[in-house]
Amino acid sequence: MKSGSNLERVIASGKPAVTAELGPPMSADPQEVIHKAKLLKGYCDAANITDCQTAVVRISSIAAAVLALREGLEPVMQMTCRDRNRIAMQADLLGAAALGLRNCLCIAGDHQSFSAAGKLKGHPGAKNVYDVDSIQLVGILKKMRDEGLQEGGDKLEVAPKFFIGAAFTPGGEPMDYRPYRLKKKVDAGADFIQTQGIYDVEMFKSQMEKVRNLGIHEKTAILGGIIVPKSAMMLRYMDSSVAGVSVPKPLIDRMMKAKNDAGTDKKKAKEAQEEEGIKIAVELIQQVLEIPGVKGVHVQAIEWESAMPVILKAAGLYPRPTFPDA
Amino acid sequence: MIVGKQKPFEEIWNMVKDFKKVLVYGCNTCVAICHAGGGKEAEIIASMIRIKAAEEGVPMEVKHAGIERHCEPEYFEPLMEEVKTYDLVLSTACGVGVNFLSERIGNIPVYPGINTEFFGAVPQAGVFTELCAGCxxxxxxxxxxxxxxxxxxxxxxxxxxxxxxxxxxxxxxxxxxxxxxxxxxxxxxxxxxxxxxxxxxxxxxxxxxxGPRRVVLAHIQDLEEEEAKKES
Structure with missing residues (x-):
């Protein structure tokens, strides 16, 4: 075991792994994290704790991860390259490991101008860092863990033992280069990969074929990303505006039908779409898990954690594996 | 080349309004190509300041001048005695020019008339794009x-x-x-x-x-020293 994390154990067991997502609040109140952790506990093997996602200030990933851990939910702390240089990154990684965190996902992070896609003020005037990129950060974690060395070469008395994650956008451009970039992440040391949300399963299948031809799937655990759709509007937005995500028209049409069939009652239309969204998510999970080389799913029910139990049960992924000595 | 962009006139006016004798000092290399701070632009800014001063009833003498480059002493030294007769130099050179003149001019402030943007190219007339970060x-x-x-x-x-x-x-x-x-x-x-x-x-x-960077060419320094010895 590289880290001994629950996520690593599930992956090693050969059973499909399930990760979820927990977004910390724009508040100093721990209750929201605790509440979400309680909802997710038992319905995933580990939950990503986002790191100021959409470039908005929230409880830090490490602090929220520790809150989740106290509730018995295994966290995957996230670390973006946007806000820290390699000194701060490594200091935070040592601190996170000392606090008991065992999984870390390395990502570039949304640009500081993103400000929740313009919905919030954010801090578009902030200076970004990008001292290292996500692939270099993966390499830093691996060097710390496996060689007991800092990036600069100084020794670590006790190495931080992280299960190292990275992201993959199979539908991102230039698409023919994406599998090679994924290979770089895995060569740098990524133990697991979570993909951007997949709606276009055919596209993902074709990218996975290239991934298999490069032998990447044998060196890392690829978890297919599932973003649970809530409404036809959300699917349309994801299709038109979210980079690397395309939504096939039949899925949007299904959601539109669910909405229209519910009539003019807004509450009913919302419920009908949510019900259809859960069905779509379950189907996507099943289709993605059938693709050779896929070792699990990363299910994001954004601000809708209560949907996880229904989805996991319907997908045949409940109960989650447990390990007696853990 | 270095690309610059003229500051909003309101900002310029707020910088200059309390001075009595102002020189708007253009640089005819990079920032002239991007229509921000060459001799021609310095002339226009000087006129705008004069008009505004007249409107506001502020007595002010405003002149303009332009030289080839603000980043090498040989270009601005011949004009230095005259420049020193003003009580403000509004430089429309890039930030390099403002710094360089400021540390050589004595007790006269040198203020920036433009914002220095980046190293860029000119893909089409009136468009400038950043291509190098000088890392x-x-x-x-x-x-x-x-x-x-x-x-x-x-x-x-x-x-x-x-x-x-x-x-x-x-x-x-x-x-x-x-x-x-x-x-x-x-x-x-x-x-x-x-x-x-x-x-x-x-x-x-x-x-x-x-930190601030320097490039030193030892062989050029040696040549300069030899020349100086010969002359003495």
Whole structure:
């Protein structure tokens, strides 16, 4: 075991792994994290704790991860390259490991101008860092863990033992280069990969074929990303505006039908779409898990954690594996 | 070249309004090409200040001048005695020129009339684009002649992030994704396999992160010293 994390154990067991997502609040109140952790506990093997996602200030990933851990939910702390240089990154990684965190996902992070896609003020005037990129950060974690060395070469008395994650956008451009970039992440040391949300399963299948031809799937655990759709509007937005995500028209049409069939009652239309969204998510999970080389799913029910139990049960992924000595 | 952009006139007026004798001092190299701070622009700014001063009833003498370059003493020294008769120099040179003149002019303030933007090129008349970040350690041979530090919004070194959208950057549909351009260019050159290698963390000490930078050419210094000896 590289880290001994629950996520690593599930992956090693050969059973499909399930990760979820927990977004910390724009508040100093721990209750929201605790509440979400309680909802997710038992319905995933580990939950990503986002790191100021959409470039908005929230409880830090490490602090929220520790809150989740106290509730018995295994966290995957996230670390973006946007806000820290390699000194701060490594200091935070040592601190996170000392606090008991065992999984870390390395990502570039949304640009500081993103400000929740313009919905919030954010801090578009902030200076970004990008001292290292996500692939270099993966390499830093691996060097710390496996060689007991800092990036600069100084020794670590006790190495931080992280299960190292990275992201993959199979539908991102230039698409023919994406599998090679994924290979770089895995060569740098990524133990697991979570993909951007997949709606276009055919596209993902074709990218996975290239991934298999490069032998990447044998060196890392690829978890297919599932973003649970809530409404036809959300699917349309994801299709038109979210980079690397395309939504096939039949899925949007299904959601539109669910909405229209519910009539003019807004509450009913919302419920009908949510019900259809859960069905779509379950189907996507099943289709993605059938693709050779896929070792699990990363299910994001954004601000809708209560949907996880229904989805996991319907997908045949409940109960989650447990390990007696853990 | 260095690209600059004129400051809003309100900002300029607030800088100059309390002075009595102002020289608007243009630089006829880079910032003249980008229509920001050459002798011609200095003349226009001087007129605008005069008009505003008249409107506000502020007594002020405003002149303009332009020299070839503000970043080398041989260009501005011949005019220095005259320049020193003003009580403010509003320089429309780049920030290099403002700094360089300021440390040589004595007790007279030198204020900036333009914002210095970046090192850029002129793809078409009136358009200037940033192509180099002056990081001090060029890797353009590895990236198809397209700089990821200057042209990727995150200065990534190992390929495009997940934010590439229809060939554009996540910050704006007006901005090309630098890495999209690099990958396409490398394909065209038949060298895309160079992008399969991991670029390790960079040593940024050659960039601004290492503190103010200097380039010293010892052989030129030696020549200068020899010349000086001969003359004495």
């Amino acid at each position: 001090g350690n060029c890797i353009l041979h590895l990236t198809g002649g397209i700089c990821p530090i200057a042209r990727c919004s995150k200065s990534l070194m190992n390929g495009p992030c997940g934010g590439t959208n229809k060939g554009k950057c996540e910050i704006s549909q007006e901005v090309d994704c630098g890495w999209y351009l690099i990958v396409e260019r490398m394909k065209q050159l038949g060298t895309v396999d160079k992008l399969y290698a991991i670029q390790q963390p960079r040593n940024w000490s050659t960039a601004r992160d290492g």
